[in-house]
Amino acid sequence: MVETHWNTTALPILEYCVARVMNNEEPPSVDRICEQLGMDLPTVQSALKLLAHEGYVETKKAWGGPIGVAQVGSSGFRAVGQWPSSNNEVFGNAMVEALEKLASGERDKEKSQALRAAASDVRAIGVNGAGQVLGSFVKGLVGLG
Structure with missing residues (x-):
């Protein structure tokens, strides 16, 4: 360096x-x-x-x-890594966390794998982008988008 x-x-x-x-x-x-x-x-x-x-x-x-x-x-x-870079990052990280929690509690192996794959996909597109998509979706649901 x-x-x-x-x-x-x-x-x-x-x-x-x-x-x-x-x-x-x-x-x-x-x-x-x-x-x-x-x-x-x-x-x-x-x-x-x-x-x-x-x-x-x-x-x-x-x-x-x-x-x-x-x-x-x-x-x-x-x-210094002590604060998320945006609300979108917070939403994206929460989405990954929720998907992983659901996957670990799911007894059906196929559903568990699908939930883990979804969490992996969120990471692949980036939690910031995923958070932006989630935020837009929620705004649309409540009529703000």
Whole structure:
């Protein structure tokens, strides 16, 4: 893997910030990030500016630059795999889960295989696409589509 600013600096900072929030802790200060990740102040401030510019975090600011993270945005959680990329992904994953649960509880072998095949098909087209189809179907059923 090619070493990039993202891989060596920004992503570890973002992962640290998300981990703190997931542990019900306050987002960290710049000093805390430096201390915990062994990075120098200018490097952390530069990375936080970029992370904020891209919408991953909101920073607490002072005259000299960011002094900490105010909050982590949903795109920050997505970037580290802690948030689904869309509602369609949530629907698609729920569909796969439901099909697999039905298949495991089905006594008829043919029906069980058909349900597992359906779950496999949903994965093959992608849970995002399947979620979009499911969402459209439900909207049509309730008269919103």
